[in-house]
Amino acid sequence: MKSDEFHKCKYGFNPLVKDNPDWNGPEFEFLNSSDMLDFHKSLPGYSPTPLVILPKVAEALGIKQLYVKDESRRFGIKAFKAIGASYAIYRFLKQQWESRFHTPFNEKSFNDAEVLKTLGSFTFCAATDGNHGRAVAWTANKLKQRAIIYMPENTAPARIENIHTENGEVVLVPGTFDDCVTKCAQDAETNGWQAVSDTAYPGYMELPKYIMLGYTTIFRELEDALNTPGKPGVDFVFLPAGVGGLAAAGASYYVRRYGEKRPRLICVEPSDCDCFLESVKYGNGNPLPTRGKQESIMAGLNCGIPSPIAWPIIRDGMHLFIGITDNYAEEAMRVYYKEGVTSGESGASGLAGLMALLRDPELEEAGQSIGLDKNARVLLINTEGDTDPVNYKRIINC
């Protein structure tokens, strides 16, 4: 039986948060890259995802305004993950080309069939709960390269099918997402394949940096609307965390753009897969695995160990960590649906976290302490659409 602590909502303020973290060391050098948005703009089919305003939901929740950056149709693969995998594979190919041919490789080269032919064939492999693997397969398919995707054996059939649709091969692994990461790393080593997993581990530290950087496009696209120069147009940003790539992208973006004037950043995880909350509470500055069973319906967040690339950024930049129960995710999906926004279980986790902070007895104190009140302007990222349509229909009940 699961311990009660994994069945209820919980929180931890970050005792290690800094107004202006010192990210000047070589390990943070990668944060200076600035070509991500231009790269994405160069991809066929690019358009910025919509910023949706939900005044009725804001009113019902008793806050001033609710903004949702809706990633549910990003590049037609129903999740934000496309911008991470594509940028990482671009950087990998750039490194390959420039070290071999000593001439520059840019966005145009990535879209140039002749250049790609000259580079030759690669097999990309990745571990996933669904969306990242789909994004890797989507990118590989566009480049006419092979993709092998490792998924937990209890993955919903629709998520497996999503990989096949992109011509990806699927390997089902007994166990959790973290077991998939291990198996994928071993097979990559044995077969000379290129891993593109979104979490880092010893011997594989570069590509997760680029995956994380790719996600910053979400925040860059908001610079005309909410992320205006000098002063942000929102007070709170909710960032879901699996391995932490997206949350680190948001934290690094807001820290570097606004320093101590940044919005309050709130990290959302499932209660029974709460590795960042666990780390911030008990890790003395170091990452810890979750003690939960990782059985949440928020499949994309079922990652038991923080990525070592994401961890220091999240530790320095995020203000509050919350663990939420699945009932809030289901309710949030229905709220979105009524407003015409399609949101899957993980996609709805930001709204779920907001609702839980405003309502759940375990989180009430945290919501008040952080100042979530009638003046609050909140930004959420709807990170996925109905990536598992069968469960989506069951939960929405339509």
Ligand SMILES: Cc1ncc(COP(=O)(O)O)c(C=O)c1O
């Ligand atoms: C829909 C969705 N939201 C959020 C996340 C969390 O992203 P990360 O693993 O970068 O923390 C994932 C990860 O797969 C996801 O699929």
